[in-house]
Amino acid sequence: MAGSLINMFSVSPSRYISTSDEIPIHCHGICRLHHDGRFERLAGLNTTPAGADELTGVQSKDVIILQETNLSARLYIPKSTTQNRKLPATLIYFHGGSFLTESSASTLYHPTLNLITAESNVIIVSVDYRLGPEHPIPIAHEDSWEAIKWVASHDRANGPEPWLNDHADLQNVFLGGDSSGANIAHNMAIRVGLSKTINLKGVIMLHPLFQGKDPIGPESSGKHREFKAVVDLLWKLASRGRIDLDDPLFNPAMNPLISYFGCSKILLCVAEKDKCTVRGLNYKKVMEKSEWKGRFELVETKGGRHVFFLHDTSCADACNLRTRISTFINPIPSKV
Known part of the structure; x- marks a missing residue:
């Protein structure tokens, strides 16, 4: 290979x-x-078992979604959840890792998803999609779509997973992800818009990983040029060289179906010292120039690096980011 x-x-x-x-x-x-x-x-090798989290009281467990491919997910529910009580929202989450590393059981992700579950009072479905190059793109996206359809199969509370039957409000679904996972969330939102598979309320884009054949902004020189080269290489590795850098999966500006994005709001989070921010802010421009009629909430973290909130969950910026996620999912009613 x-x-x-x-x-x-x-x-x-x-x-x-x-x-x-x-x-x-x-x-x-x-x-x-x-x-x-x-x-x-070299990354994503350490894993954490599901179970009760001592810090938050959140419960988690691993479930099989599709036996044929061994597609699985890790589910999270808050401590205070009682039997047959619906939670305010359902968040389907896609981890990052350049489509090559990490998993839903990664020690990098488990603490943050426990905290988001507790602070946002949601049920989370963290998808363990297959990785390249053994399973080249678009397999990660197809696995993610299978996971969304699996969640949707619980809409009448008669699906295969009791936690979703008992606690998932499928009238209030969010997609979220970081880095390559945010890429997946974006592409899944377009498929939702085309198919109406779930009732999608919003998408959380954390430091999204997008690219394109031609450089934009500062990508033509210096450190940004070197960074673009490694992102290009990672995409080629993950797709085994079969998918172009300007494919709509990687370059949103090339997607003629972008206006079908299946919800009315996006929380876009970027960081000052993250070179992915160039493409992240360009993504906002691309969406706003399209016929999509939704709105953006933009969070720019000064001094922040790529996915800093995973590496230091207790820092002030990580706490503030989780608060923004919570209010995005559970907006405070405006006073009349």
């Missing part, structure tokens, strides 16, 4: 990428592609 990947494209060394005879492709901190045909992940 790796040999064919290596031959698909050339790699230029930078602060993000190095090469050698034994390791032709090394994306620092993310993955290595070895000369002998082995793909090695």
